[in-house]
Amino acid sequence: MKSKEEVVQEFRIHTIQEATMRVIARKGMAAATMQEIAEEAGVAKGTIYLYFRDRDELVEKTFETAMTQLGDRIDKVLETSLSFEEKLREAIRVRLAFFRENREFFRLYLSLRMPEGTPQQQRRQKRTCHPQYRTRVQKFAEVLKDAMKRGEIRELEQYRLALFVIEGSTAIILERLNEEAPPPEEADVEFMTQLILDGVRKR
Amino acid sequence: MKSKEEVVQEFRIHTIQEATMRVIARKGMAAATMQEIAEEAGVAKGTIYLYFRDRDELVEKTFETAMTQLGDRIDKVLETSLSFEEKLREAIRVRLAFFRENREFFRLYLSLRMPEGTPQQQRRQKRTCHPQYRTRVQKFAEVLKDAMKRGEIRELEQYRLALFVIEGSTAIILERLNEEAPPPEEADVEFMTQLILDGVRKR
Amino acid sequence: MKSKEEVVQEFRIHTIQEATMRVIARKGMAAATMQEIAEEAGVAKGTIYLYFRDRDELVEKTFETAMTQLGDRIDKVLETSLSFEEKLREAIRVRLAFFRENREFFRLYLSLRMPEGTPQQQRRQKRTCHPQYRTRVQKFAEVLKDAMKRGEIRELEQYRLALFVIEGSTAIILERLNEEAPPPEEADVEFMTQLILDGVRKR
Amino acid sequence: MKSKEEVVQEFRIHTIQEATMRVIARKGMAAATMQEIAEEAGVAKGTIYLYFRDRDELVEKTFETAMTQLGDRIDKVLETSLSFEEKLREAIRVRLAFFRENREFFRLYLSLRMPEGTPQQQRRQKRTCHPQYRTRVQKFAEVLKDAMKRGEIRELEQYRLALFVIEGSTAIILERLNEEAPPPEEADVEFMTQLILDGVRKR
DNA sequence: CATGAATGAGAATTCATTCAT
DNA sequence: AATGAATGAATTCTCATTCAT
Numbered sequence: 001m002k003s004k005e006e007v008v009q010e011f012r013i014h015t016i017q018e019a020t021m022r023v024i025a026r027k028g029m030a031a032a033t034m035q036e037i038a039e040e041a042g043v044a045k046g047t048i049y050l051y052f053r054d055r056d057e058l059v060e061k062t063f064e065t066a067m068t069q070l071g072d073r074i075d076k077v078l079e080t081s082l083s084f085e086e087k088l089r090e091a092i093r094v095r096l097a098f099f100r101e102n103r104e105f106f107r108l109y110l111s112l113r114m115p116e117g118t119p120q121q122q123r124r125q126k127r128t129c130h131p132q133y134r135t136r137v138q139k140f141a142e143v144l145k146d147a148m149k150r151g152e153i154r155e156l157e158q159y160r161l162a163l164f165v166i167e168g169s170t171a172i173i174l175e176r177l178n179e180e181a182p183p184p185e186e187a188d189v190e191f192m193t194q195l196i197l198d199g200v201r202k203r
Numbered sequence: 204m205k206s207k208e209e210v211v212q213e214f215r216i217h218t219i220q221e222a223t224m225r226v227i228a229r230k231g232m233a234a235a236t237m238q239e240i241a242e243e244a245g246v247a248k249g250t251i252y253l254y255f256r257d258r259d260e261l262v263e264k265t266f267e268t269a270m271t272q273l274g275d276r277i278d279k280v281l282e283t284s285l286s287f288e289e290k291l292r293e294a295i296r297v298r299l300a301f302f303r304e305n306r307e308f309f310r311l312y313l314s315l316r317m318p319e320g321t322p323q324q325q326r327r328q329k330r331t332c333h334p335q336y337r338t339r340v341q342k343f344a345e346v347l348k349d350a351m352k353r354g355e356i357r358e359l360e361q362y363r364l365a366l367f368v369i370e371g372s373t374a375i376i377l378e379r380l381n382e383e384a385p386p387p388e389e390a391d392v393e394f395m396t397q398l399i400l401d402g403v404r405k406r
Numbered sequence: 407m408k409s410k411e412e413v414v415q416e417f418r419i420h421t422i423q424e425a426t427m428r429v430i431a432r433k434g435m436a437a438a439t440m441q442e443i444a445e446e447a448g449v450a451k452g453t454i455y456l457y458f459r460d461r462d463e464l465v466e467k468t469f470e471t472a473m474t475q476l477g478d479r480i481d482k483v484l485e486t487s488l489s490f491e492e493k494l495r496e497a498i499r500v501r502l503a504f505f506r507e508n509r510e511f512f513r514l515y516l517s518l519r520m521p522e523g524t525p526q527q528q529r530r531q532k533r534t535c536h537p538q539y540r541t542r543v544q545k546f547a548e549v550l551k552d553a554m555k556r557g558e559i560r561e562l563e564q565y566r567l568a569l570f571v572i573e574g575s576t577a578i579i580l581e582r583l584n585e586e587a588p589p590p591e592e593a594d595v596e597f598m599t600q601l602i603l604d605g606v607r608k609r
Numbered sequence: 610m611k612s613k614e615e616v617v618q619e620f621r622i623h624t625i626q627e628a629t630m631r632v633i634a635r636k637g638m639a640a641a642t643m644q645e646i647a648e649e650a651g652v653a654k655g656t657i658y659l660y661f662r663d664r665d666e667l668v669e670k671t672f673e674t675a676m677t678q679l680g681d682r683i684d685k686v687l688e689t690s691l692s693f694e695e696k697l698r699e700a701i702r703v704r705l706a707f708f709r710e711n712r713e714f715f716r717l718y719l720s721l722r723m724p725e726g727t728p729q730q731q732r733r734q735k736r737t738c739h740p741q742y743r744t745r746v747q748k749f750a751e752v753l754k755d756a757m758k759r760g761e762i763r764e765l766e767q768y769r770l771a772l773f774v775i776e777g778s779t780a781i782i783l784e785r786l787n788e789e790a791p792p793p794e795e796a797d798v799e800f801m802t803q804l805i806l807d808g809v810r811k812r
Numbered sequence: 813c814a815t816g817a818a819t820g821a822g823a824a825t826t827c828a829t830t831c832a833t
Numbered sequence: 834a835a836t837g838a839a840t841g842a843a844t845t846c847t848c849a850t851t852c853a854t
Contacts, residue, residue: 030233034828044836046830055828114313114377128381144403153403160375160394161403168371172363174317178331191363199402200347200356200364211817237845247819252846414838436639440824450840452826461824516723520783534787550809559809566781566800567809574777578769580723584737597769605808606753606762606770643849653815655851664849 013051016041017062018104025104029059029111063112066105067132070098071139078139084147089193091140092169096185099173106177110170137162165196216254219244220265224307232262232314266315269308270335273301274342281342287350292396294343295372299388302376309380313373340365368399419457422447423468427510435465435517469518472511473538476504477545484545490553495599497546498575502591505579512583516576543568571602622660625650626671627713634713638668638720672721675714676741679707680748687748693756698802700749701778705794708782715786719779746771774805 002010019041023032034055038045052058077090099106113133129137141158148155169192176182222244226235237258241248255261280293302309316336331337344361351358372395379385425447429438440461444451458464483496505512519539534540547564554561575598582588611619628650632641643664647654661667686699708715722742738746750767757764778801785791 033826038837045828046836047834049829050834110317129377151405154401154405156398156403157394160378160391161398163374163378164371164395164398167374168367171366171370175363175366188363191360192367195359195364195367195402197402197404198357199398199400200359201400202354202357208817215817236843238843248845249820249847250818253817258845411838418838439822441822451824452841453839455825456838520719557811560807560811562804562809563800566784566797567804569780569784570777570801570804573780574773577772577776580738581769581772594769597766598773601765601770601773601808603808603810604763605804605806606765607806608760608763642847647816654849655815656813658850659813 009051012043012047016043016048016051016058017065020058020062021066021102021104021108024059024111025107028107059108059112063108063130064132066102066108067136070095070102071132071136073098074136075139078143084143084150084152085193085197087143087147088196089189092192093185093189095169096173096176096189099177100185103177106173110174113170137166140166168192168196212254215246215250219246219251219254219261220268221307223261223265224269224305224311227262227314228307228310231310237261262311262315266311266333267335269305269311270339272305273298274335274339276301277339278342281346287346287353287355288396288400290346291399292392295395296388296392298372299376299379299392302380303388306380309376313377316373340369343369371395371399415457418449418453422449422454422457422464423471424510426464426468427472427508427514430465430517431510431513434513440464465514465518469514469536470538472508472514473542476501476508477538477542479504480542481545484549490549490556490558491599491603493549494602495595498598499591499595501575502579502582502595505583506591509583512579516580519576543572546572574598574602618660621652621656625652625657625660625667626674629667629671630675630711630713630717633668633720634716637716668717668721672717672739673741675711675717676745679704679711680741680745682707683745684748687752693752693759693761694802694806696752696756697805698798701801702794702798704778705782705785705798708786709794712786715782719783722779746775749775777801777805 016037019037020032023037023040026032027036034045034048037058038048041048048058052061073094074091077094078087080087080090082090099109112130114129128134137159141162144153144156144158144161147153148158172188172192176185176188182188219240223235223240226240226243229235230239237248237251240261241251244251251261255264276297277294280297281290283290283293285293302312315333317332332340340362344365347356347359347361347364350356351361375391375395379388379391385391422443425443426438429443429446432438433442440451440454443464444454447454454464458467479500480497483500484493486493486496488496505515518536520535535543543565547568550559550562550564550567553559554564578594578598582591582594588594625646628646629641632646632649635641636645643654643657646667647657650657657667661670682703683700686703687696689696689699691699708718721739723738737743746768750771753762753765753767753770756762757767781797781801785797791797
């Protein structure tokens with residue numbers, strides 16, 4: 001069982017991460033300062049450093065925490081025994097819902113899923129995608145592979161297909177979040193599902 | 204005819220913009236400093252300010268210059284009288300080629316096409332896409348509309364469709380640029396073209 | 407009662423303002439850098455920005471603080487029920503003493519009482535005197551008006567008269583501060599008092 | 610006789626100095642840049658350096674040239690055999706006229722007559738008045754001395770008296786230049802003359 | 813001589829991080 | 834553990850000065 005200290009600690013971490021997402025959502029990654037995050041969280045700047053080594057780690061862990069939540073929700077869908085079409089529709093539905101409920105996280109997600117420089121960084125590493133993002137893509141690629149085996153969909157390079165579908169739908173989610181009056185969620189779910197399944201060609 | 208001064212000026216601007224793209228490609232938007240851009244361009248810091256008001260304008264103009272080049276190339280394709288399928292294939296081909304030839308620009312493109320905070324910014328404007336990006340999407344949406352009218356493709360919301368296709372293919376381009384040994388370009392062109400046209404469903 | 411934090415804060419502000427005056431006294435307004443002020447105050451550059459928005463505010467507030475001190479001392483004299491001659495003599499005495507005690511402030515006073523450009527300024531406003539200076543002149547003009555009403559002095563345009571007297575005596579104070587061995591303060595007090603009262607004409 | 614080259618040279622110098630005064634009048638000493646002065650003068654930045662070692666020398670020489678003009682005009686008055694009262698009145702009249710005709714110079718005069726820091730300067734010299742200004746004061750002090758000898762005015766310390774009168778009247782000239790509708794020049798000439806001669810005391 | 817593009821030292825300001833309380 | 838004042842490295846931008854044309 002968790003000791004009282006652990007509970008308090010987890011609560012602090014949670015509070016800080018929530019604040020981090022809100023501030024990044026408001027100001028963007030680059031303009032989000034430790035000062036503002038601290039204020040938003042209602043703690044002192046120094047307190048953040050008790051739980052996170054530095055700014056990079058704070059952002060990183062915040063991203064991971066939220067990504068894990070999203071991942072868990074999607075995994076739950078993908079691990080069912082639904083048909084591919086149903087899994088696809090449901091996964092899209094879950095993503096739309098998750099980003100609606102976690103609007104703040106979306107900006108962070110946009111910044112981190114793909115390579116982007118952070119302030120202060122000097123590293124010259126070959127930029128690739130964030131590991132968690134890559135894992136997500138891979139899991140989806142697995143599902144695609146299964147569907148191919150079962151003859152539900154055509155044989156296609158799975159990783160590329162996964163990327164295409166995920167980024168295509170991310171674009172539409174962003175569009176929705178920027179729209180004054182977006183259409184019903186279900187309409188976009190259906191739009192994407194059909195698009196992915198049947199393409200654009202008239203038959 | 205251009206005077207000698209104009210030629211020199213254009214050359215300088217070009218050199219600086221090239222350097223800007225290289226540095227952003229290496230360090231990312233946020234970590235790209237004026238100092239490093241100047242070094243990369245082989246000029247003094249102050250020189251950059253002779254041609255660009257400030258960092259924001261440098262980045263903005265650099266983005267616009269490259270986007271205009273890409274846009275021109277794609278427009279040339281879209282304005283032909285090819286069938287939709289051929290236009291789509293050719294447009295994808297052009298994008299792949301452009302980003303292969305302008306690897307450096309791609310990172311800048313990733314940073315700017317979509318809302319992301321720039322340093323120093325305090326603005327609280329509703330974040331939406333970069334105007335040039337939006338224009339690109341809209342032009343593609345027009346082409347889709349025409350194809351619908353001509354019965355080549357199904358009736359679908361065009362702007363969303365355009366976004367989905369563009370971002371989906373951008374993801375694959377990024378993947379290619381990060382791959383040690385990407386498949387032949389033509390393979391990915393065909394992959395995407397068929398995917399968009401026919402979807403994933405087996406028939 | 408003041409909390410400990412307030413005391414510390416006020417002390418810091420005081421220290422920084424003192425340093426500001428010393429540096430300006432040494433280098434002049436334009437050449438006084440934040441770096442040097444910080445060193446003089448024995449704090450880091452950044453610390454100054456905890457207490458003052460920017461260089462302009464630092465200089466402005468420093469000026470105002472000292473001007474207010476001087477103003478208070480002079481007001482105390484002007485609000486007594488002394489005769490005009492006594493008020494004048496006493497006010498001059500106070501000014502001489504104040505600038506002796508606050509030598510450093512005097513350079514700042516010379517720079518700011520009257521219009522002069524500050525670095526970075528682009529403003530094209532009609533330059534006039536500093537509000538605090540103007541207030542000082544006006545208060546003295548009021549006293550002159552009273553003395554006229556009471557028939558102690560001749561009827562003259564008061565604001566101009568106030569300006570003349572203040573700037574005339576400022577010049578002598580500057581002279582004193584630059585002299586190796588200035589005459590006793592009381593001598594200059596008497597010199598100015600008699601000059602203002604009786605002019606130069608022999609009778 | 611002057612060679613053609615000398616004439617051209619003198620003309621250039623004159624043009625540049627005029628421009629310098631106008632720019633300083635507009636922007637103030639600190640904000641007056643070489644670039645703007647060059648533009649105002651209609652020459653290239655580099656050209657200025659053909660005639661003046663650096664910014665300091667440009668400003669210095671410009672000040673001196675104008676001060677010499679003012680000095681010459683005043684000397685012409687002081688060297689007449691007028692009575693002291695007439696000399697005083699006439700000298701004030703000349704100063705008022707000169708600064709009306711050379712409004713631009715006035716700002717430079719305010720900046721330089723008295724010690725003030727110039728940008729880039731590191732010197733730690735004891736700040737005193739500008740030599741030309743000091744000379745002016747001294748000449749006026751001589752005239753005062755003569756008037757004392759001749760019994761026209763009371764015996765007073767001359768240098769201090771000169772300073773007081775000059776700075777007092779400078780303040781009024783500044784006031785005039787800032788006024789929307791200043792009184793007739795002659796009124797202020799008379800105001801100052803009588804003030805200096807008779808003081809403020811009612812008799 | 814005249815030019816003005818190029819230079820780079822230097823200034824203001826920001827903000828992640830530390831550490832005494 | 835929590836705080837937040839203090840720090841100073843890092844960054845952007847300016848402008849006097851130089852020098853190749």
